[in-house]
Amino acid sequence: MGKVLFRAFKILVSVGLLVFLIYKAGLSEIFLVAQSADIVMLLLALLVYSSTIVLISWRWKLLLMSQQAALPFGQVLSLYFIGFFFNNFLPTSIGGDIYRALGAGQNSGKRAISAASVLVERLLGMLAVAALAILAVTLVVHQVADAYIRALALGFGAVIVLLLILFFNRRTLKFLELLARKVSLWGLGQKLLRLYQALALYQRQKGVLILVFLISIAYQLMIVIFSYLVGFSLDLGISLRYFMLCVPVTVIISLVPISINGVGVRETGYVFLLSKIGHSGSEALTLSLLIYGLSLLASLVGGIFYLLKGAKSLGRLAHS
Numbered sequence: 242m243g244k245v246l247f248r249a250f251k252i253l254v255s256v257g258l259l260v261f262l263i264y265k266a267g268l269s270e271i272f273l274v275a276q277s278a279d280i281v282m283l284l285l286a287l288l289v290y291s292s293t294i295v296l297i298s299w300r301w302k303l304l305l306m307s308q309q310a311a312l313p314f315g316q317v318l319s320l321y322f323i324g325f326f327f328n329n330f331l332p333t334s335i336g337g338d339i340y341r342a343l344g345a346g347q348n349s350g351k352r353a354i355s356a357a358s359v360l361v362e363r364l365l366g367m368l369a370v371a372a373l374a375i376l377a378v379t380l381v382v383h384q385v386a387d388a389y390i391r392a393l394a395l396g397f398g399a400v401i402v403l404l405l406i407l408f409f410n411r412r413t414l415k416f417l418e419l420l421a422r423k424v425s426l427w428g429l430g431q432k433l434l435r436l437y438q439a440l441a442l443y444q445r446q447k448g449v450l451i452l453v454f455l456i457s458i459a460y461q462l463m464i465v466i467f468s469y470l471v472g473f474s475l476d477l478g479i480s481l482r483y484f485m486l487c488v489p490v491t492v493i494i495s496l497v498p499i500s501i502n503g504v505g506v507r508e509t510g511y512v513f514l515l516s517k518i519g520h521s522g523s524e525a526l527t528l529s530l531l532i533y534g535l536s537l538l539a540s541l542v543g544g545i546f547y548l549l550k551g552a553k554s555l556g557r558l559a560h561s
Contacts, residue, residue, distance in 0.1 A: 250499075251498070251499060251500050251501050252501055254499050254500045254501075254505060254506075255500040255501045255504040255505040255506075256505070257505070258500070258504075258505030258506065258508065258509055259504065259505045259508065262505075262508055262509065262512060262522065262526050263526065265522050266512075266521070266522035266523040266525075266526045267522075267523055270521070270523035271523045271526060271527050271530075273523070274475060274523050274524050274527040275527050275531070277475060277476065278474045278475055278531065279473075279474040279475075279476075280474075282470055282471075282473055282474035283470075283471065283474050283531070283535065285470055286467050286470035286471045286474065286535060287535050287538060287539060289463060289466055289467045289470060290464075290467045290535055290536060290539050291539050291542070292463065293460055293463045293464060293467070294318075294321060294322060294325060294539065295318065296456065296459065296460050296463065297321065297362075297366075297456070297457075297460050298314070298317050298318045298321040298322075299314070299317075299456070300362060300453050300456040300457065300460070301317055301321060301341075301358060301359070301362050302314055302317045303449060303452060303453060303456075304358040304361060304362055304443070304449065304453060305317070305345060305349065305354070305355070305358050307443075307446045307449040308351070308354045308357075308358070308442055308443070308446075309351075310345070310349040310350075310351040310354045310355060310358070311349070312345060312348055312349055316348060317345075319546045319550070320340070320341050320344045320345060321341065321543075322540070322542050322543035322546050323337070323340060323341075323344075323543040323544075323546050323547045323550070324337030324338060324340050324341040324344075324543070325337055325539075325540045325543050326540045326541065326542075326543025326544045326546075326547060327340050327543070328502070328540070329502065329536065329537050329540040330537075330540070330544070338359050338363065341355075341359055342355050342356040342358075342359045343355075345358070345359075354442070357442075357443060358443075361443050361450070361453075362453065365450065365453050365454045365457050366457045366460070367496075368402065368454060368457070369454060369457035369458045369460070369461050370461060370489045370492050370493060371399075371402050371489075371493070372402075372458065373458065373461045373462075373465075373485065373488070373489040374395075374486075374489035374490055374493060375395060375399075376485070377482075377485040377486040377489060377490075378391050378395055378486065380482055380485060380486075461488065461489065464488055465481065465484045465485050465488045466481070467532075467535075468484050468487065468488055468528075468532055469481045469484045471528060471531050471532050471535065472484065472528055474531075475524065475527065475528060475531070477520060477524055477528065479515070479518070479520070483518065486514065487510075487511060487514050487515070490510060490514065491503075491507045491510040491511060491514070491529075494506055494507070494510050495507045495510070504533070507529060507533065508525075508526055508529040508530065508533075510529075511525045511526070511528060511529035512525040512526055512529070515528070
C-alpha cells in the first residue's frame with residue numbers, strides 16, 4: 242500500500258509540475274517555439290544521442306570483460322537498448338538496470354558479476370555527472386548570477402563524490418560483507434555476499450575503473466552536445482558552455498526520487514536555469530520536452546529489440 246501511495250505521489254508531482262509550467266509558459270507560445278525547430282538539426286541530435294548508447298554499451302562491456310564475463314558486443318548493445326527502453330517506459334529507472342543485470346547474468350553464467358558491473362557502471366556514471374557539474378560551475382560562473390545554482394552544483398556534486406568514496410572504501414565493503422553474513426531471510430544474505438565479492442573484485446581493477454570513468458565523462462559531454470544541437474535547432478543562442486552547466490545540474494536534481502523518471506523536475510530545472518540568461522519559460526520548456534522526447538524516441542529501438550527477442554524465443558519453442 243505504501244508503494245502504491247508513493248507511486249501516486251510521484252505521478253502527481255510530475256503531472257502537477259508539467260501542468261504548472263505549461264500554464265505559466267502558455268501552450269500557444271510553446272507550440273510557436275516548437276514549430277520553429279529545424280528538423281535536420283533534430284535528426285542530427287537524435288543520431289548523436291543514439292551514438293551515446295553505443296558508447297555506454299562499450300563501457301559496460303569493458304566492465305564485464307574485466308571479470309571474464311564477456312558477451313558479444315551485439316548482445317551487450319541489445320541488452321542496453323532494452324534496458325534503456327524499460328527505464329523510459331517503466332515508472333522507475335531501476336527496471337532497466339535489473340533487466341540488464343539478469344540478462345547478462347543469464348548469458349554469461351555469472352550473475353553476481355553482472356549485477357556488480359551494472360552497479361559499478363551506475364556509480365561511475367554518477368561520479369562523471371558530479372565532476373562535470375563542478376567543472377561547469379568553474380567555467381560558467383561569470384554567466385550565473387544566482388548563488389543558488391553554484392551551491393546546487395557544488396553541493397550535490399560533493400555529496401555524490403563523498404558517497405562514492407565511502408562506497409568504494411574497504412571498510413564499507415567489509416560492512417556489506419558482515420551484513421550479508423547475518424541476513425538469512427529469503428536467501429538475501431547469500432545474494433549480498435556474492436555481490437560483495439564481485440564488488441571487491443572490481444576494487445582491484447583500478448585501470449578499468451579509470452577507463453570507465455573517462456568513458457563516462459565522454460558520454461556526458463556527448464549528451465551536452467546533443468542538448469546543444471536541440472537548442473540550436475530552436476535558434477535559442479545558448480552556448481555549448483552553458484549547456485555544460487544545465488545538463489549535469491538537471492541530471493542531479495532529477496535523481497531526487499519525487500517524480501516519475503524526473504519528469505517535471507527536469508523541466509523545472511531547465512526553466513530556472515535558462516531564465517538566468519534571459520530565456521522565456523516557453524523556450525526553456527520546449528527545449529526540455531524536445532530533449533526528453535528525442536531520448537524516448539531513441540529508446541524505442543530497445544522496444545523493437547525486446548519484441549524481436551520474444552519472437553525468436555517463440556520460434557525456438559515452436560520448433561522444439
